[in-house]
Amino acid sequence: MSLQTPSRQYVLGLDLGTSSVKAVLVETESRAVADSQIQETKAEVSSMEGDKGREQDVARILSALHRCVAALPRECLRKVCRIGVSGQMHGVVLWKNQEGCVWQSTEAGFTFQPRGTSHLVTWQDGRCSREFLDSLTQPDSHLSLATGFGCATILWYMRNRPQFLESYNAAGTIHDYVVAVLCGLKRPLMSVQNAASWGYFNTRCGTWNLKILRDSGFPTYLLPVVVKSGAIAGKTAHEWYGVPEGTEVGVALGDFQCSVYSCMTEKTDAVLNISTSAQLTFALTPAYLPPARPNPNTSVTNFPYFDGTYLAVAAALNGGNVLASFVGMLKQWTQELGQEVPESTIYSQSIHAALNIARTDLAVQATIFGERHSPDQLASVTNISPSNLSLGHVTRALCRGIVENLNSMLPCQQLIESGVRRIMGSGSALTRNEVLKQEVEKVFTLPIVYGKTVDSAVGVAMVMLDQK
Structure with missing residues (x-):
């Protein structure tokens, strides 16, 4: 498809950071930033793990996201042809697939709210001690495992609070969740960039370490389907603050890689x-x-x-x-x-x-x-x-x-x-x-x-x- 048709002139870029959300409109022909908005999430919440836990309220993150998008010029949002989403890597949020959000019609247009999701356990989370990490089977990967990584956090729940996981059948980063919701995906997709940041993913062959994880008791049904970074994940299931229904959405990407892409000429x-x-x-x-x-x-x-x-x-x-x-x-x-x-x-x-x-x-x-x-x-x-x-x-x-x-x-x-x-x-x-x-x-x-x-x-x- 052409990205330079008269009626489709902008790409919407979204970044869900650790403390704020940013939305930008990039004009397709000039590649210039036409408008941008940023909102603090103020999403930190207390954790059952005390000082070691670092968790955020998904509803507050989405509220900041909606405020950013709603503040962009409506006439430009109507001409958005693609959406790209990046965000804080490593962390994990869990939800019930296809039930993890509810779309609502408002005066400003369609919007969505989380339903039955877990808190986001962020990349800063410290519940996985060195002793715990050393007790795990090491990944088949060139990247070391660390606390705050999605797979490590889920394994911690398996050992310490297995009943917590019973309410969910899908997991991903916070930006994977947003892409899944925007596109109404039956099963979440994850880019190679985000999968590598979760641990237990081999980038050389592009697959999860399924045998290692299964042998460790990991609920592998929670793992997203991995696709190449830059792939199109799907199309928007609803109009969203003027962004047309059917707009292509890219699979969520790592914020570090996207920050490099923004300036590596x-x-x-x-x-x-x-x-x-x-x-x-x-x-x-x-x-x-x-x-x-x-x-x-x-x-x-x-x-x-x-x-x-x-x-x-x-x-x-x-x-x-x-x-x-x-x-x-x-x-x-x-x-x-x-x-x-x-x-x-x-x-x-x-x-x-x-x-x-x-x-x-x-x-x-x-x-x-x-x-x-x-x-x-x-x-x-x-x-x-x-x-x-x-x-x-x-x-x-x-x-x-x-x-x-x-x-x-x-x-x-x-x-x-x-x-x-x-x-x-x-x-x-x-x-x-x-x-x-x-x-x-x-x-x-x-x-x-x-x-x-x-x-x-x-x-x-x-x-x-x-x-x-």
């Missing part, structure tokens, strides 16, 4: 994003296949991307959150000294002071949050002398430490040897911090381009626009 680009955490990634060649088994000590993970390709991803736990902790520490010190200085002032003055210091011999190992491949590696400060204890020296050393940590995980030389020609720099912590930019440009010697926004909602719309 060329196949030879790498994407460096420093926000709360930090990620450095590039696309591997089409011939690349991941190893059969995970290497728990490696700092680079291979995530499935599109058309059978993979991303090499260094996902650091330490990014802008390190600077935020530094600013918080300084604020606490000033309070203890009887002064009250806003964090914004501390941050801006720290950056200003560091800009007056071209380089420093102070060294900061900026891994205060550890790393997945080295969880016990914390932060340290070395080479301290009387001449490098100023605010400027410490701030610059901290920024350099954040960048050097990323470079230790995925060295610039490896990027060059892999054919990367430039780096797309993005993320709030990077784009608003000139010192961090300077340190990135010292460590990563490739050309760096700033200004390209990383946006999963835009990315998933672009994916749908590019599907033939």
